[in-house]
Amino acid sequence: MNVSVVRSLVAGALATMTGLASVAAAAEVYPAKPIQLVVPFSAGGDADQSARNLAASAADILGQPMIVVNKAGGNGIIGSQYVKAAKPDGYTLLLARTGPQILLPALQPQTTGYAWNDFTFLGLLDLNPVICAVHPDSPFKNFQDLVAGLQAKPGKLSYSHPGVATVPNLTPQLVLSSLGLPPGAAINVPYKGGGEAVLAVMSREVDFSCGNLSSMMGNLTGGKLRPLITTTPERLNKFPNLPTAREAGFPQLEAMLGWSALYGPPNMSTATVNRWVGALQRVAGDARWIAGTQGFGGIPRVLPPADTEKFVGESFSINQRIVRDANLKLE
Structure with a gap:
């Protein structure tokens, strides 16, 4: 075989191998940008x-x-x-x-x-833990009080939430369902965000709210809200005295x-x-x-x-x- 042809074949093979190696190396490097x-x-x-x-x-x-x-x-x-x-x-x-x-x-x-x-x-x-909370002056001192209020006054108590497609809206709905009450047994009042939903409780526009801890943290630690339960499986380190939903008799709320x-x-x-x-x-x-x-x-x-x-x-x-x-x- 002609020497020049052999050299060309070798060079081509080397180029191909180099190209394949480069492609493989590039594929292995993530992230590259x-x-x-x-x-x-x-x-x-x-x-x-x-x-x-x-x-x-x-x-x-x-x-x-x-x-x-x-x-x-x-x-x-x-x-x-x-x-x-x-x-x-x-x-x-x-x-x-x-x-x-x-x-x-x-x-x-x-x-x-x-x-x-x-x-x-x-x-x-x-x-993201969900906390059900009320105004500090609310007659509902614990979650059992709130449940009793919902049962005694269907359609009278109200809660705030930041939108229909949110956990803070579905949590009260699950409570009502668990009690055998219809969705309208509590009035749901939508707001533009979690912060506004919290302010609605503080201003007593609504009776309670079940919102994300991150939206309530400052007002809870500042005593401007009274927490009733957390939906987490264990008690929260920041609020060791706050009962869990399971402890309050509503283990199904852990899904919230x-x-x-x-x-x-x-x-x-x-x-x-x-x-x-x-x-x-x-x-x-x-x-x-x-x-x-x-x-x-x-x-x-x-x-x-x-x-x-x-x-x-x-x-x-x-x-x-x-x-x-x-x-x-x-x-």
């Missing part, structure tokens, strides 16, 4: 705090910036649909929340644009927990998912991330993808039943 973390709500709320807390920790672990982008609108649908339609390369992720990820698919499955399991599950991040999770678009690669599994394991042990989560009223609870999917699926089934039984509709 900044990651966009989409929050489907406006800045400053619970979801935004959770996202920014994760971004600060994950950037150090992954070696690339994690840029938080707020895409609010449609009760969280707009940001969620944006991520669902993104390339599954791991560079556009979603800060998933209870409302847009399970409550809206349960309330309006035909128009939400996605199902609860239409995303790639990367991991649960934190739980807000949460934050990390999702990606459908069909992300196993390698990229595994990269996040390792990263989130390190996040879970990061003292700064733990302190940040506890600072906004969250409970650190990192789970791997399979356990996250199971957790979310069970949560969806429970809330779907509540929505059906209470005949809830988006207004």
Whole structure:
């Protein structure tokens, strides 16, 4: 064989091998550029705090910036649909929340644009305790008093919430359902956000509210609200004297927990998912991330993808039943 031909073949083979090696190396390097973390709500709320807390920790672990982008609108649908339609390369992720990820698919499955399991599950991040509270001067000294009031005066007592597709609305509905009372046995009064729902209790516009701890924290510690129960399985460290729902005789309310999770678009690669599994394991042990989560009223609870999917699926089934039984509709 001609020497020049042999040299050409060798050079071509080497070039091909080099190219393949470069492609393989490039495929192994994730992340190689900044990651966009989409929050489907406006800045400053619970979801935004959770996202920014994760971004600060994950950037150090992954070696690339994690840029938080707020895409609010449609009760969280707009940001969620944006991520669902993104390339599954791991560079556009979603800060998933209870409302847009399970409550809206349960309330309006035909128009939400996605199902609860239409995303790639990367991991649960934190739980958001729900506290049922009243004004400090309320005649309801404990949760049993409130229950007795609901039973004695159907349709008279009122509660505040930040929207139909929220845990703070479904929690009182589950209480009513558990008591054998119809959805209208308590007047539900919607507000624009969790903060306004809390202020409604403080100004005595409503009788009670079951909201996220993060929305109530300052007013609870300042004595401007009287907490009755927490929906967490264990008592809260910050409020050791506050009974749990189970202790109050309503274990079913443990299903009423807000949460934050990390999702990606459908069909992300196993390698990229595994990269996040390792990263989130390190996040879970990061003292700064733990302190940040506890600072906004969250409970650190990192789970791997399979356990996250199971957790979310069970949560969806429970809330779907509540929505059906209470005949809830988006207004």
